[in-house]
Amino acid sequence: MKRMSPSLEDYLEAVFKLTGDDAGVRTTDIAAELGVSKASVNQAVGVLSHRGYVRQERYGPIYLTEDGKARARAIYKRHQTIKAFLISILGVDEHTAEEDACSIEHVISKETMNRLMDYMEKERDRWAAPGKI
DSSP: OOOOOHHHHHHHHHHHHHHTTTOOBOHHHHHHHHTOOHHHHHHHHHHHHHTTSEEEOTTSOEEEOHHHHHHHHHHHHHHHHHHHIIIIITOOOHHHHHHHHHHHTTTOOHHHHHHHHHHHHHHHHHHHSTTOO
16 A cells, blocks of 8 residues: 555545545535645645546546545544544543544554554443443
8 A cells, every 4th residue: 555645644534524435525625624725635636536546527526436435444444543542541632632633643653553443442342341331
């Protein structure tokens, strides 16, 4: 899997969040979500398209490709796992956890992320077990 800049990961994650799996999304919606210009979105979409993660007809909505969906899901899961850890285990407020997760998700190693995901799965199972408060 080709390395992707944190900025491109943010764009791909935004497309995923705004479209789910199959709907298209407009440039203006991505720009509003990320607080960037439409020109920045167009440039990023061009790179993501060249890499095979999104497709767009001229001036049309942006769609994730199958590779794009897989990559975006992985990025989104990483983000959500870190955010959940910060909130549920460390007691960080939601706003701060969102901002910190957005930063951490781009620099965390695969090994640490895998261990964090394993830990969070175990914690979820432990707290969901009968007889636990």
